[in-house]
Amino acid sequence: MTNSKGFNIQEIRKQFPILNQKVNGRDLVYFDNAATSQKPQVVIDSATHYYSTINSNVHRGVHHLSQLATDAMEASRDKVQRHLNAAKREEIIFTKGTTDGINLIASGMGKGWIKAGDEIIISALEHHSNIVPWQMLCEQTGAILKVIPMLENGELDLDQYSALLNSKTKLVSINHISNALGTINPVHKIIEEAHKAQALVLLDGAQALPHMRVDVQELDVDFYVFSGHKIFGPTGIGILYGKEDLLDKLPPYQGGGEMIKSVSFEKTTYAGLPHKFEAGTPNIEACIGIGHALDFMNSIGVENIGNYEQELLNYASQKLSQFEKMRFIGTAKNKASLISFLLGDIHPYDAGVILDKLGIAVRTGHHCAQPIMDFYSIPGTIRASFAFYNTKEEIDQLVKGLKKVEMMLS
Ligand code: PLP
Numbered sequence: 184m185t186n187s188k189g190f191n192i193q194e195i196r197k198q199f200p201i202l203n204q205k206v207n208g209r210d211l212v213y214f215d216n217a218a219t220s221q222k223p224q225v226v227i228d229s230a231t232h233y234y235s236t237i238n239s240n241v242h243r244g245v246h247h248l249s250q251l252a253t254d255a256m257e258a259s260r261d262k263v264q265r266h267l268n269a270a271k272r273e274e275i276i277f278t279k280g281t282t283d284g285i286n287l288i289a290s291g292m293g294k295g296w297i298k299a300g301d302e303i304i305i306s307a308l309e310h311h312s313n314i315v316p317w318q319m320l321c322e323q324t325g326a327i328l329k330v331i332p333m334l335e336n337g338e339l340d341l342d343q344y345s346a347l348l349n350s351k352t353k354l355v356s357i358n359h360i361s362n363a364l365g366t367i368n369p370v371h372k373i374i375e376e377a378h379k380a381q382a383l384v385l386l387d388g389a390q391a392l393p394h395m396r397v398d399v400q401e402l403d404v405d406f407y408v409f410s411g412h413k414i415f416g417p418t419g420i421g422i423l424y425g426k427e428d429l430l431d432k433l434p435p436y437q438g439g440g441e442m443i444k445s446v447s448f449e450k451t452t453y454a455g456l457p458h459k460f461e462a463g464t465p466n467i468e469a470c471i472g473i474g475h476a477l478d479f480m481n482s483i484g485v486e487n488i489g490n491y492e493q494e495l496l497n498y499a500s501q502k503l504s505q506f507e508k509m510r511f512i513g514t515a516k517n518k519a520s521l522i523s524f525l526l527g528d529i530h531p532y533d534a535g536v537i538l539d540k541l542g543i544a545v546r547t548g549h550h551c552a553q554p555i556m557d558f559y560s561i562p563g564t565i566r567a568s569f570a571f572y573n574t575k576e577e578i579d580q581l582v583k584g585l586k587k588v589e590m591m592l593s
Contacts, residue, residue: 230468256465279421430459
């Protein structure tokens with residue numbers, strides 16, 4: 184079946200071996216893509232190929248295998264650079280993931296960039312990993328954390344944002360897309376206003392990279408972070424993009440091998456970018472795998488992916504709205520392919536357990552975004568998040584499953 188956007192969904196699904204299995208005797212329906220995505224065969228093969236042919240430590244060895252491993256890792260960095268349209272390969276830092284990237288920036292800024300009384304702005308829509316590191320930094324430095332409030336529909340209150348910005352604002356750190364509600368934030372406007380106030384901007388792109396093209400130069404963003412495991416790549420790997428002049432000045436995160444130019448007991452000098460921020464032996468297999476994941480996405484076409492997922496989102500929204508007791512949590516105008524909802528007064532956890540018995544994987548709970556749940560005065564939501572390998576037939580299965588949930592629990 185070739186869908187209206189011109190790619191063959193059955194062929195795509197064949198690339199993901201995990202999808203072809205039964206869970207509790209039913210065909211697996213995997214709708215937990217915002218938590219982590221499944222891996223295509225090329226990414227799985229990349230790990231096997233690495234360990235069975237070129238496994239070796241990178242950057243240090245003169246021997247054949249070390250050079251092959253280094254070349255493969257650095258070629259992957261080039262792919263990431265091209266994918267993000269970063270100006271230089273030195274601006275691409277391998278991290279452990281989004282959380283690690285945010286902590287890297289917070290830690291560096293804590294070493295002299297932020298002082299008591301400075302202000303850092305985040306938003307009401309953040310994942311805990313874009314809240315806690317800034318709280319820790321504020322505790323450490325005496326800086327003040329300000330929060331852009333949200334509106335009932337799950338969008339940010341931009342008037343309040345403008346009012347928060349002032350000459351004390353040093354950083355605005357916001358997600359590109361909310362993992363709990365799917366809201367696509369107006370990041371161009373957010374960046375433009377922050378820059379007018381001389382503040383830097385970090386975007387948490389964990390939920391954006393799987394769905395849309397991101398051009399860091401066009402955005403003019405200062406720092407951008409995301410995770411490999413959410414873009415069909417390996418776990419334990421992520422990317423930090425930073426403008427070269429900023430990364431050059433930012434103090435290193437961790438000390439150790441790889442990140443030094445020279446070490447003596449009197450004085451250590453640091454390596455240049457990107458190695459200054461890559462202490463210790465990296466997750467080499469995953470550094471290579473993330474490049475294969477991007478190749479895979481590009482072979483389908485990021486725009487095709489985004490368009491198809493919007494079809495799924497529209498279809499699911501329409502089908503789910505037929506439930507009399509459906510309450511959508513987060514109804515922003517611009518949304519990624521993710522639906523958070525409640526069904527009457529059924530507890531999300533109970534719904535999740537029954538859906539699991541039917542082979543349907545959804546996420547239930549607060550989605551590491553407790554302030555959002557507090558805003559709506561709810562314990563959590565049921566979240567169905569779609570990837571380009573999902574189908575309308577699977578959404579029909581979810582609808583059937585929810586009817587059963589209602590029947591059993593109402
Ligand atoms: N930010 C957002 C918006 C997320 O959705 C997530 C993960 O769900 C994270 C940050 C944390 O990502 P990781 O656990 O890969 O570091």
